Amino acid sequence: MARQARFPARHGWLVWVAGLLPLAWVVWRGLSGDLGPDPAKALVSHLGWWGMVWLIACLTVRPLVQLAGWPRLFPLRRWFGLLAFTWLSLHFLGWAWLLLGWDAGSIVSEIGKRPYILVGFSAWLLLLPLALTSTRTARRRLGRRWQVLHRLIYPAVLLGLLHDFWLQKSGYGEPLLFAAMIVLLLGWRWHHSRQRGGPASAA
Amino acid sequence: MLIRHKHKSDIPASEITPEGVYLRRREFMAAAGGAALMASAPSLAALSDAAAEDSSRPAWMRKAVAARGDGAPDATDATTPYTDAIRYNNFYEFGTAKDDPAANADSLRPHPWTVTVDGEVGRPGDYALEDILKPHPLEERIYRFRCVEAWSMVVPWVGFPLGDLLRRFEPTSKARYVRFETLADPEQMPGLKNPFTGIDWPYTEGLRLDEAMHPLTLMVVGMYGRTLPNQNGAPLRLMVPWKYGFKSIKSIVRISLMSEQPSTTWNDLAPGEYGFYANVNPAVDHPRWSQARERRLPTSLFNPNWRDTLMFNGYQEQVAGLYKGMDLRRFY
Numbered sequence: 001m002a003r004q005a006r007f008p009a010r011h012g013w014l015v016w017v018a019g020l021l022p023l024a025w026v027v028w029r030g031l032s033g034d035l036g037p038d039p040a041k042a043l044v045s046h047l048g049w050w051g052m053v054w055l056i057a058c059l060t061v062r063p064l065v066q067l068a069g070w071p072r073l074f075p076l077r078r079w080f081g082l083l084a085f086t087w088l089s090l091h092f093l094g095w096a097w098l099l100l101g102w103d104a105g106s107i108v109s110e111i112g113k114r115p116y117i118l119v120g121f122s123a124w125l126l127l128l129p130l131a132l133t134s135t136r137t138a139r140r141r142l143g144r145r146w147q148v149l150h151r152l153i154y155p156a157v158l159l160g161l162l163h164d165f166w167l168q169k170s171g172y173g174e175p176l177l178f179a180a181m182i183v184l185l186l187g188w189r190w191h192h193s194r195q196r197g198g199p200a201s202a203a
Numbered sequence: 204m205l206i207r208h209k210h211k212s213d214i215p216a217s218e219i220t221p222e223g224v225y226l227r228r229r230e231f232m233a234a235a236g237g238a239a240l241m242a243s244a245p246s247l248a249a250l251s252d253a254a255a256e257d258s259s260r261p262a263w264m265r266k267a268v269a270a271r272g273d274g275a276p277d278a279t280d281a282t283t284p285y286t287d288a289i290r291y292n293n294f295y296e297f298g299t300a301k302d303d304p305a306a307n308a309d310s311l312r313p314h315p316w317t318v319t320v321d322g323e324v325g326r327p328g329d330y331a332l333e334d335i336l337k338p339h340p341l342e343e344r345i346y347r348f349r350c351v352e353a354w355s356m357v358v359p360w361v362g363f364p365l366g367d368l369l370r371r372f373e374p375t376s377k378a379r380y381v382r383f384e385t386l387a388d389p390e391q392m393p394g395l396k397n398p399f400t401g402i403d404w405p406y407t408e409g410l411r412l413d414e415a416m417h418p419l420t421l422m423v424v425g426m427y428g429r430t431l432p433n434q435n436g437a438p439l440r441l442m443v444p445w446k447y448g449f450k451s452i453k454s455i456v457r458i459s460l461m462s463e464q465p466s467t468t469w470n471d472l473a474p475g476e477y478g479f480y481a482n483v484n485p486a487v488d489h490p491r492w493s494q495a496r497e498r499r500l501p502t503s504l505f506n507p508n509w510r511d512t513l514m515f516n517g518y519q520e521q522v523a524g525l526y527k528g529m530d531l532r533r534f535y
């Protein structure tokens with residue numbers, strides 16, 4: 001690594017801030033009536049959509065680094081991952097607050113009764129330890145175990161995809177697009193790990 | 204349980220917004236200040252589109268709608284603003300997002316329009332819309348509208364009882380069900396080109412004959428005192444107020460009297476989730492969400508506006524008799 005780390009190794013948080021800018025836009029649309037007559041519902045799905053987008057973005061960093069031979073981009077995984085976690089936390093909080101009004105009884109019973117909500121909630125739970133161990137210190141301290149732990153992004157992204165499919169009444173257009181990208185990205189890793197003869201490493 | 208009016212389903216007259224006000228509410232808000240102006244920009248666009256569309260309808264039809272009588276047993280919780288009712292629609296022939304129909308339904312050509320009547324009837328044939336409507340005085344009925352997705356609106360429809368129409372075609376003694384079919388023309392309906400909906404077009408719906416003949420069941424040609432906007436099912440749609448919204452099929456081109464229960468689109472697509480009857484019932488959940496409550500639209504970002512869902516959408520007194528002795532958990 002270069003002695004003087006440059007962006008995104010330094011000031012990578014700018015990526016996180018930039019990635020949250022659409023939040024202001026979508027909240028404004030919700031407040032101004034532009035999200036239609038059911039703005040909370042629309043806002044919550046927007047939050048979930050951005051979460052999926054950043055999860056997938058996180059999975060594209062390794063192929064990008066290896067295809068372009070540009071290891072400097074690796075730190076982006078952290079910020080993309082944190083963006084996914086932030087949007088998905090807002091997605092969960094938005095659902096609990098704007099749609100269920102912090103009614104603990106409804107929140108618990110909905111998570112328990114609706115399989116698609118349970119699946120989405122599980123995906124968020126899997127991302128929680130990844131967000132908590134995203135610092136360089138945690139990474140150093142965990143060593144090899146950090147790599148293993150961060151493979152949780154794979155089940156998380158698949159559960160997120162299942163959650164998205166399960167929400168559809170008919171019309172699988174958008175989750176199909178996510179699915180195609182995920183298959184491509186995971187397929188690429190599988191192909192590479194076979195070539196190297198080792199297990200897939202963290203995202 | 205509830206405060207008793209003459210009919211439990213009645214909506215107190217004091218809560219009904221006068222037409223001039225419900226059509227102009229957003230414009231009024233727009234005048235109220237800068238923020239409100241921003242707020243109503245999309246609504247105003249929808250409003251002027253709808254006005255232009257209405258003025259393009261044939262004069263005879265506009266006249267008929269304008270001359271509507273006051274269909275007595277209505278009254279509602281406050282009426283949903285017109286601009287919301289015309290930009291939040293499920294009409295997959297124009298796209299699966301709620302705002303797709305308002306954006307894409309311009310390509311529908313509701314005039315001229317022909318309805319085929321066939322099956323167990325004495326007088327089958329292809330009828331021009333004008334002939335379908337001619338003998339029927341139109342009336343305005345304000346009904347609660349409850350979507351299976353757990354949101355609801357309150358809409359002043361303009362139409363006439365379906366039963367009056369069916370009687371004209373002289374159903375035979377074998378007729379026990381009515382099947383309805385929506386137009387399926389990819390030229391006019393871009394949503395039909397989407398290969399991922401899983402829907403086998405045309406959209407079809409059905410009613411038992413006694414449900415179809417019930418005086419609450421309405422053939423609709425207008426709403427809010429105007430002809431139906433394309434995205435709301437122009438020129439002719441069904442409205443069955445005690446059933447989930449998907450039963451109230453839009454842009455009808457075919458009405459068939461049947462001796463057997465017809466297959467219906469959502470029931471075919473997911474039989475475990477959408478039954479043939481689809482009566483609004485807070486006690487029977489959809490497998491993926493609760494039906495005990497509904498969000499009355501419009502909601503705001505910080506108020507989901509939940510309210511308890513009423514049995515048969517509040518029309519229990521009038522329609523419960525149709526289902527006497529039936530297990531509504533089994534026949535959902």
